Amino acid sequence: MAQVSLQNIRKIYPNGYEAVTSTSFDIADGEFVVLVGPSGCGKSTLLRMVAGLEDITEGSLSIGDRVVNDVDPADRDIAMVFQNYALYPHMTVRKNIGYGLKNRKTPAQEIERKVDEAAKMLNLEPYLDRKPSQLSGGQRQRVAMGRAVVRDPALFLFDEPLSNLDAKLRNQMRIEIKALQRRLGVTSIYVTHDQVEAMTMADRIIVLNEGRIEQIGTPAEIYHSPASTFVASFMGAPPMNLLEARLEGGQVFVNGGTPLANAQGRGAVTLGIRPEDVAFDPAGPLDFHIDIVEELGAHRLLHGQLAAQNFTMHVSKEVAAAPGAVRVGLKADALRLFDAETGKAL
Amino acid sequence: MKRAGFTTRWLPILLLLPQLIIIAIFFYWPAAHAVQSSFYLQDPFGFGSTFVGVDNYKDLAGSGEYMKIARFTLVFTTLVTFFSLALALLLAVKADKVLRGARSYRTLLMWVYAVAPPVAGFIGLIMFDQSWGPLTELARSMGWDFKLGVNFNDTAVAMVIVSVWKQVPVNFIFFLSGLQSIPKAVREAALIDNRSATGRFWQVTFPLLAPTGFFLLIINITYALFDTFGIVDTLVKGEPGNNPMTLVYKVYVDGFRGNDLGGSSAQSVVLMVLVLALTIFQFRLVERRIHYT
Ligand SMILES: Nc1ncnc2c1ncn2[C@@H]1O[C@H](COP(=O)(O)OP(=O)(O)OP(=O)(O)O)[C@@H](O)[C@H]1O
Ligand SMILES: [Mg+2]
16 A cells, blocks of 8 residues: 655657646545546556556656656556456466466465455456456456455556446446455556546546646535536536626626626636526526426436526426426526636636 | 348359369369379389289388488478477567557568568578578588588578578568557556566467467478478479488479379378378367467
8 A cells, every 4th residue: 555646747658749748646545546537638648657558758656655667567566457457368367366466476375365365355256267258348347356456556557447348337346446445445546537437436536638637626626616617517417507607896697687696806707507506496597498308217407598508407306397498596605607718717 | 140141052053163163173183183093003104004002102101211201301390380480479579569559660571571482492592502602601601511402411401491581471470460469458467467578478478379379380380391392492403312302392203203103192192191180180279279269
C-alpha cells in the first residue's frame, strides 16, 4: 500500500502530440481514484505512465516514497487490469494468476496457497485448470482481477476493465471490484469513460479534458459543484442543463422576466441546473415546453424547450406529465453560474 | 446461419472438374505410375520391362550408398530447418522491436522474399567461387581452404548455407507477422509480471508463436527435403560423384542419369510415404494441439 504523487507530469508522444499537459495530483494511501473523461482525453496515457508502459516526458512520479520514473514496470510494485483482460492464452487460469508470483521467486507452496486464496475470493475455483479461451467474458475479467490481487501490490491500475461486459455483468463487477478494493485497502487508479462507474466507485474523481485536469473532487463535489461547463455536461445522465443567462443589478435573469437568484457581477453568464432540481410550480418564473416524456420506471425525464434552449427535467413516477407548456421553478441553492466565455464556475 | 447452396447437382461437379483433372493428371497419375514402375526392372535402352516384385526396395535397403545419402539428407534437413527457423526468429524479434508502430518497414523487408528464391543457387555459386568468391576468401582468411564441389564437407557446408539463406526471408515474414499478431496488452501484462526480457520471450512470446512455428517447421522440412533440389543441382553440377546429395537429387541422378527407372521409382515411393507421414503428423498432432482460440 502506498500513496502516489504526480508532479508536473507531461506526455509528448514521439510524433509531437501532447497527450497530457503538465499535471499534478496526489493520491492518498488506500484511496480509490477514478480518472474520467471523453475518448482521447489522455486517461490511458496517464495510467500507462504510472504503470511504466509509457515513458514520462517530463515531471516526476512517485509511488510510496520512491521516485519511479526510471523503474521497470515489474519493479514498481503495481498490478494492472487491462480492458481486454490480456490473459496469457497458453496458460491455464492457475498459471495466469501465479505467473507474476513465480517470476518474483515466490516458493511454489506459497504460490499455490495464494492462487487458491485469490480463486476462492473471486469464485474461480472450478476454472483453475481451464485455458482463458474456455471462459466467459465475466470469468476472464475475474481471472484478470485474480492476477492483480494475488500479488498484493502497492497500487492497482485499471484501464476500463468493465467496458467489454454487458450492462448487467458490469453493474455486478463494479460492486465486486469496489468491495474487493475496500477489503484489501490497496490504493487504486481506475480509468473509465463511464460516468456511472466514476460516481459509484470513486473516493475521488479526476475529470480530464484534452490532456488537462478539469476538476478533482469527491463524486458529490463533482456532481453538485462542477468547476466548469465541461464537467457539468460530462457528469450526470442526463447532464446538467446549461442556459444562457444575464447578470444585472445583482440578479440572474433567463430571457428577461423574473429574477431567478442573487449574484454579483454583470453581463452574460451560463446558468446550470440539474434536471432533478427543477419542479412544476404554477407560480414559477419560467415557461417550459415539454416535447417528449421519457418513461424510466422509477422516474420520468421530460425533454423540451425552455427560453428557446434545450432543457431536461426529472420528475418522480408519482408526478404526471404530458407534452405541452408548463410553468416551472428552479431550486435556488442548486443554481450554478459559469463564465459565458471560459466556462469556468463563478 | 443460412447456407448458400447449388440448386443443381451437376453444377458444382462441373466447376470442380478442371481442378480435379489437373490434380489427377499431374499428381495422382504420375504417383500411381511411380508406384507401378517401382515393381519393375526397366531395360536401360527402353526395350520393355520385367516384373521384379519388391526387389527394387530390397536393393535400396541393402544399398550402403543409399543409406549414406539418407543419413546425409537427415543431417542436412535438420541443419537447414534449424538454422532457417532460428535465424529468421532472431531477425524477426529484432525487427519487431523497431517495427511496432512503423508499418512501412515491413513492406520493404518483404521484398527480400520476392528477390531471394530464384537467384539463390547462382548467388551461392558466385559467393563460393573457387578463385574470387567472397565467402571462399573469408574461409581462407580463417585458415580454411574452402573447395566447393571438390571437398565433400565443404560442399555440404555451402549447400546448407545457401539453403538456409534462401529460406530465411520466408520464415522471417511469417515470424514477424506472428509476433505482430500477439496482442500488445498481453506483452504489456508480461512486462509487469516479469522483469526479465529473456524470461518474457521464452514464457510468453515463444509459446504464442508456436502455431506459426509448427507450421513453418513442416514447411521447412518439406523445403529442405524437396525444394533444395535446385540448389543441390547448381552447386554439384556435373559431378555428383563424390559430392553430397539429398534423396530427391538421388532420385533424379539414378532415374535420368543412370536410367534405372525402377530403382528411382522405388526411391520416389519412399519419399511419398515420408511426405504422407509428415502430413499426417501435421494434421493429427500439430493442428489439434497448438491452437489456443
Ligand atoms: N502512441 C501514440 N502516439 C501518438 N499519439 C498517441 C499515441 N497513443 C495515444 N495517442 C493520442 O493521445 C491521446 C490520448 O490517448 P489515450 O489513449 O490516453 O486516450 P483515452 O483517454 O484513454 O481514450 P479512450 O477513452 O478512447 O481510451 C489521443 O488523442 C491519442 O490519439
Ligand atoms: Mg483509453
